[in-house]
Structures are given as C-alpha cells and as structure tokens.
Amino acid sequence: MTTAKEELTTKRLEALMPAPVGQRYEIADTHVGGLRVRVGDAKIESTDRRRNGKAGHVSFVLLARFTPKANPTRRTLGTFPELSLGDARQKAIDWKTLIRRGIDPAEEAKQRRAEAEHRRLSRRTIGEVLDQYEADKLANLRRGKATRRALDGSCGLLADLRDREPNSISRSEIRAALRKRALTSPISANRQLAYAKAFFNWCVAEEIVSANPAQSIAKPSIERARDRHHSLDELQEIWRAAVELGYPFGHLVRLLMVLPMRREELAAMPIAEVDLGPEGATEGIWTLPAERTKRANALRVPLGPLARSIVSEAIRNEARPNKSPFVFSTTETTSVSGFAKAKRRLDRTIAANQAKAAEASGVDPVPMPHWTFHDLRTSFTTLACEELGVDAAVADRILNHVATATTSKIMRVYNKSELFEQRRLALCAWEDFVRNRVIGEESGKVVPIRAARV
Known part of the structure; x- marks a missing residue:
C-alpha cells in the first residue's frame, strides 16, 4: 500500500471521493504526526461492494506505537465526512495522549459501546x-x-x-x-x-439478568400420578353423551375411547395421514409422523373397523369444511380446538341424561366423579389387560409409551419393534369389547386375546 505526505484540506478530501474500485493508498497529514487518511478498502472483492458503499471510503487512521520498541499499530478514528478533518486531528491528538499512558482508546471505545449495548438490552421489557x-x-x-x-x-x-x-x-x-x-x-x-x-x-x-429470580422457588402443588379409570357404566354414559354432541367433538371423543392415543395427536389428525384402504375395506392405517408425537417417534397406528368408520364418518360430515385438510376441524386452515369448552358440554349432557334416568327410576342421580380425556387411556389399559388379556408391553405400544412394562432396560433400548400385528389384534378385540359392553351392539361374543391364542 502506497503512502504519500501532503497538507490535507477538506476540499482535498472531498476530491478523493469516491476512490476507484481496486485502489488503496494512504496520505499522511503534515499537521498531526501519525494521522493518515486511508483511501479505498482493503477487502474489495467485486464491483458489487461499490454499490453497497464499501468501496471508495475515505477514513482517518492513527499510526502509533504502544511501546517504544513495538511495531506501529493502526487505529481507525472514523470515516470522512462523518468525522471532519478538524475533529479527526483533535481526536488523533487525544488518542496519542492516551496511548503514551498505556491506554488503548479503541479498546476503551469498544468497551463503552458494549456497556451501552448491555444497558440498552437490560432496559428491555x-x-x-x-x-x-x-x-x-x-x-x-x-x-x-x-x-x-x-x-x-x-x-x-x-x-x-x-x-x-x-x-x-x-x-x-x-x-x-x-x-x-x-x-x-x-x-x-x-x-x-x-x-x-x-x-x-x-x-x-445471555447476560440479561445476573441471577434467576425463580430458581429456588418450590412447586406450589404436589403431583400424583392419575389412577382414575372408568367403569363400564361410565363409559356407556360418555359414549351416549358424545353421540349427542355431534361433529367434531362427538366423533373425536368416541375415537378417543376406541383408539386410546393422545388427545392432541388425534385432534390434529390430517386426512393425508390416514389410509382407509380401498372401497369395501374394513380396516385402515394412520401413519403418525415423529414431529407430532410426544416421544418424537413415527408410528403406524392400526385402525380397526369401528375406528375406521368413525374417521370416515367425520371426514364426510357436512359440518366439516370441505377444504380443511384435517379430519376434525371447524375452519379451513386449523384443526379443532376448545377442548375445555367441549368437555363442559359433554359433562352437562352426561348430567342431564343421568337426571332423566334417575327421574324415570324414582331415585336420586349419582354425579360422575371428575375425569379428563386422558383418563380414557387409563381405562383402556386397565380393561384391555384385565378383561381381554392384552399383554402389558403391547398396551404400552398402543399408548405410544416408553415400554415401561418391559422390565429389562436393555430391551427398552434395543427393541424397536412396532408390534404392529399384535397392536392390531388387541385394538380389534378392544373394539369388539366396546361394541358389546359399552355401545350395546351385538357384534358377537368378545373373545379375550389370551383365550384366542389358546
């Protein structure tokens, strides 16, 4: 890089702008020792830099030694015309004074900017x-x-x-x-x-706060694992009330009873994930992608005849927007929401049906104890294992749990089998159980899985 020495003036600096692309040189000031004007840019890569304002800069730099034996070091003072020639000369004199005292003014300025930025960030809400x-x-x-x-x-x-x-x-x-x-x-x-x-x-x-104000606060409530599961009478009441709700929650609640997946997974079921099979088929498959599961694992879910019919009926329901990509939806763009409101409607319907039945029998109605949609999963596990002899490991896979029923930790880590056929048989047996013992349909005798194997 070439260096010339001349008496600088404002007009002379203005004449240097803009510098031709690719040129880079310095002019030393005759008034203040060490003050130089750098013309051009050291990192010019293409003519595009000129359009971005990177080329053609005229900047003031100070060439100084921090110790007598040290090599000269450049410190940028500013860019012309934002920094005038007079201000640049005064700044160079001030910085030379600081450098003689062992202070790096560039680092000081950088530290002040960092502190100012920190104060600005800390003032955010x-x-x-x-x-x-x-x-x-x-x-x-x-x-x-x-x-x-x-x-x-x-x-x-x-x-x-x-x-x-x-x-x-x-x-x-x-x-x-x-x-x-x-x-x-x-x-x-x-x-x-x-x-x-x-x-x-x-x-x-992120250094926004110095300490976590919530760190030592204890949980306000003691959590206990829910063990609520429904009796057959309660499942019958829930099913009847769900039928009265209509689309979409009436279908969704019934599907939750037949197919014990998580509420959010079923509610956000896109039609594209469901394969109902060819016309006349009695079973289907729901391919649940990993990004929509709690465990972040993809899963093929068998749809038995009852589950398939509920999904098919929901898709064809007149209340579902035709352009909606979801099985359960009241809009064209989003899946169904408002579970708390739907649960209150369901509870009111159950209470009204209980009151009618009690009045007809001349007895006082017995309110159903508090329950949640999640309890339907517990009800499935309890009844399927006790009444149908479904293997606990298969029930875990149906719920898409980590295989808690598997006693061996090594097996839980290495056994990645879907147990698809076992799950299909178990869910079909569960559907027969629901048809006979909950809905009251005569679809044939319910044969436990254990007895069927024998």
Whole structure:
C-alpha cells in the first residue's frame, strides 16, 4: 500500500471521493504526526461492494506505537465526512495522549459501546425479551408456542409483569403470581414455574439478568400420578353423551375411547395421514409422523373397523369444511380446538341424561366423579389387560409409551419393534369389547386375546 505526505484540506478530501474500485493508498497529514487518511478498502472483492458503499471510503487512521520498541499499530478514528478533518486531528491528538499512558482508546471505545449495548438490552421489557427467547429457543421446540402462552399469555405466569424490565423482577413477585395461579390450576402452576425457570436461566446465559429470580422457588402443588379409570357404566354414559354432541367433538371423543392415543395427536389428525384402504375395506392405517408425537417417534397406528368408520364418518360430515385438510376441524386452515369448552358440554349432557334416568327410576342421580380425556387411556389399559388379556408391553405400544412394562432396560433400548400385528389384534378385540359392553351392539361374543391364542 502506497503512502504519500501532503497538507490535507477538506476540499482535498472531498476530491478523493469516491476512490476507484481496486485502489488503496494512504496520505499522511503534515499537521498531526501519525494521522493518515486511508483511501479505498482493503477487502474489495467485486464491483458489487461499490454499490453497497464499501468501496471508495475515505477514513482517518492513527499510526502509533504502544511501546517504544513495538511495531506501529493502526487505529481507525472514523470515516470522512462523518468525522471532519478538524475533529479527526483533535481526536488523533487525544488518542496519542492516551496511548503514551498505556491506554488503548479503541479498546476503551469498544468497551463503552458494549456497556451501552448491555444497558440498552437490560432496559428491555419482559415481553421484548420473550420475543427474542421465542425466536432463539422456543421456535425450535415442538411445544414452543404453548410454552410462550404459559409464560405471558392471558393466563401466563408473567402476564402481569411483561411490561417490566427483567432485572426488576423479584422472587416474591413470581411467588405471588404462582400462588394466584395455583388456586385455580395447581398442576398448570407447576408447569408455568418450570417454564419460567428455564426462561430466566436463558436470560442469565445471555447476560440479561445476573441471577434467576425463580430458581429456588418450590412447586406450589404436589403431583400424583392419575389412577382414575372408568367403569363400564361410565363409559356407556360418555359414549351416549358424545353421540349427542355431534361433529367434531362427538366423533373425536368416541375415537378417543376406541383408539386410546393422545388427545392432541388425534385432534390434529390430517386426512393425508390416514389410509382407509380401498372401497369395501374394513380396516385402515394412520401413519403418525415423529414431529407430532410426544416421544418424537413415527408410528403406524392400526385402525380397526369401528375406528375406521368413525374417521370416515367425520371426514364426510357436512359440518366439516370441505377444504380443511384435517379430519376434525371447524375452519379451513386449523384443526379443532376448545377442548375445555367441549368437555363442559359433554359433562352437562352426561348430567342431564343421568337426571332423566334417575327421574324415570324414582331415585336420586349419582354425579360422575371428575375425569379428563386422558383418563380414557387409563381405562383402556386397565380393561384391555384385565378383561381381554392384552399383554402389558403391547398396551404400552398402543399408548405410544416408553415400554415401561418391559422390565429389562436393555430391551427398552434395543427393541424397536412396532408390534404392529399384535397392536392390531388387541385394538380389534378392544373394539369388539366396546361394541358389546359399552355401545350395546351385538357384534358377537368378545373373545379375550389370551383365550384366542389358546
């Protein structure tokens, strides 16, 4: 790189702009020792850089030694005309003074910029930081959107704090919000606390806060594994009420009883995942992709005659939008939602049917104990294993659980068999059981799996 020395003026600097692409040289100032004007750019790669404003720059640099024996070091002062010639000369004099005292002014300026950026970031609100958290972290998680709602949605743990700065949030405020949530939804409060801890841990890692205010807060509620399962009488009441609900939840609830998969997996079933077979077929297959399962594993789900008929009837139902890609939908673009509201409707229908039956019999109605849709899975496992002799490992595979019934850890790790045929036989036997003992249809005698093998 060539270097010339001349008395610089503003007009002379203006005449240097823009520099031809590919040229790079320096002009030393005669007024301030070490001050130079660099013309051009050291990293010019193509004429496209000129259009991007990278070529043709005129910048001020200071050539100085930090120690008498050290090699000269360049420090950029600024770019002309943003930095005028007079200001560049004064800045060069000031920086030379700092350098003689052993201070690197460029590093000092960099540190000040970093501190200013840190202060700016720390002044962001919880809502703004959550936007970044969602983009960086939650967007890559299967339940990322649900986690965001649990943090600052309408019922989120941090909903009332989202306009505050993260550093201003105290442990006592999070505990107060947690206690309030636990009064109505104790298990949900536990989940929200876990999400909040993960969020603030991320904030600590990103140096947004110095400590996690939720770290030492204990769960507000004790969780116990649900062991609720339905009696046959209860299953009969649920089935009758589901029929009265109509599409989509009437079909969905009945399918949950016949095919004990997870509620979200069934509710978001696209038509494209279902193979009902050729016309006249009695069984089908539902191919559940890995991204829609809790265990992140793809699974072929056998559809017995009853399950196939429910799915087929739902697809053809007049209430389903024709252009919707989902089996259960009330819009053309999304799968069905509003499970809590549908459950309340179902409970009211069950209570009304119980009242009618009790009045006809001259007795007081007996309300059904609290239950959830998830309990239908427990009911299947209990009745299928006890009444039909379904192998516990097969029942685990039907529920798409980790094979908890397998006592050997090595077997759980290495046995990746789908047990498709075993699951198909078990589900067909379960459908016969439902037809005879729940719906009341006479489809033939229910033969337990164990007896059928013999």
